[in-house]
Amino acid sequence: MLNFYSNRNPQASFCDRISRREALRIGTLGMGGLTLPGLLRLESQAGVTRSHKSVIMIFMCGGPPHQDMYDLKVDAPIEIRGEFDPIPTNVPGIEICEHLPNLARCMDKLVPIRSMVGARDAHYSYQCMTGHHEQNVPAGGWPHMGSVVGKFQGPVHPGVPPFVSLCFTTQHRPYNEPSAGFLGLGHSSFRPTGEGREDMVLQGITTDRLADRRELLTEFDRFRREVDGSGRMAGMDVFSERAMGILTSSELFSALDISKESERTRQRYGSEDLKVPKGDGAPRTPQNFLIARRLVEAGVRFVTINYGFWDWHGNNFKTAKQEFPAFEKALAALVEDLYERGLDKDVTVIAWGEFGRTPKINKDAGRDHWPQVSCAVLAGGGMRTGQVIGSTDRLGGEAKDRPVTFQEVMATLYHNLGVNLESERLFDFRGRPQYIIPPEVKPIRELI
16 A cells, blocks of 8 residues: 655544545545555556657668559569569558568558659758758758657657657768758757667766766856857757756666577567668668667667668669568568567558659669659558558559649658647748748648
């Protein structure tokens, strides 16, 4: 039984002659005799648990071939159709590429979008990660979606940042993630890759000594803040708070350690040499899919992964046979893992690239850039899965029905995260009000 004690007279009573002490004896009054442990046990049995919503975004550098993955055109001429055949999935009526058998097995948990529109012929991650193009940008730039989530919702735990990037730095710089934009430095992603990873835990220093150093740093910063007119120090304050949380907690460092997973689980996702990039994009990163799952379990709200290199101007089908297996094995493992762990309503997964590929196969057996239509695949988030959104024409070159914009997808992700973009007015560096997503853009109705 849980008791709350007061410094006031314990014999003081309310008008019904029940003493304050008696009234605060949780478990005997107003709860039918339930003790606190009993109440928590009933909540657990009823599925009442503390949870947070998260997104795992997988950016496929280079633009994946939509008509060779989720939208095969078997009735098109040979120069359009390509070499691959469709196979049935576990959802009647939905077919995808024969080289995606693991995704076919869990199609009831997926939503391919075949009619993404609004792309540009530009190799960059900007639109996928902000919802905007790099044209007429506000002062400071549009913020990364993960930065927006961090701004509106903050961290779940002090030792776990809200936005973690597992993205590799790519040779083609526009593939790299945009910044926090006009939200400021304090809402940038935390990037645990590289040599600095060991700096996330205290080595040879106590938490008391760290606190002393923090106090000294605060004294120096106080003067700098008073003379700072740019607002940068406010961003550094957020950095300092989160750095302290990370250093005094092992949660994040533990989440990044996939050796804590069973060998069977690690094999389920697959592994590749992360030091070897593909083209001027990112390496194959199936193990990062597993790390992402561990991160959202630890409390991260937004995780980004860049995966591979999909700009196949030549040898499209030969390359696809090499690239599809590792990608679809890891993606299927992630989705099924989330469902098995009861996270399918809390975690949304999205995998997409910056544009699609040409319907016509070129002289080098490749497909070129095609911004007119592209694809995406979603999972989890409590959405209505096991369906396909949109379609393209007979050649796979234009959206035939239900065109879906990048901002509609972003609005859906924000909805799944529980982010109310209208709860706070945002201003760019010139003081002009900005909408992250225009108010008229709504989440995809078929999914909500």
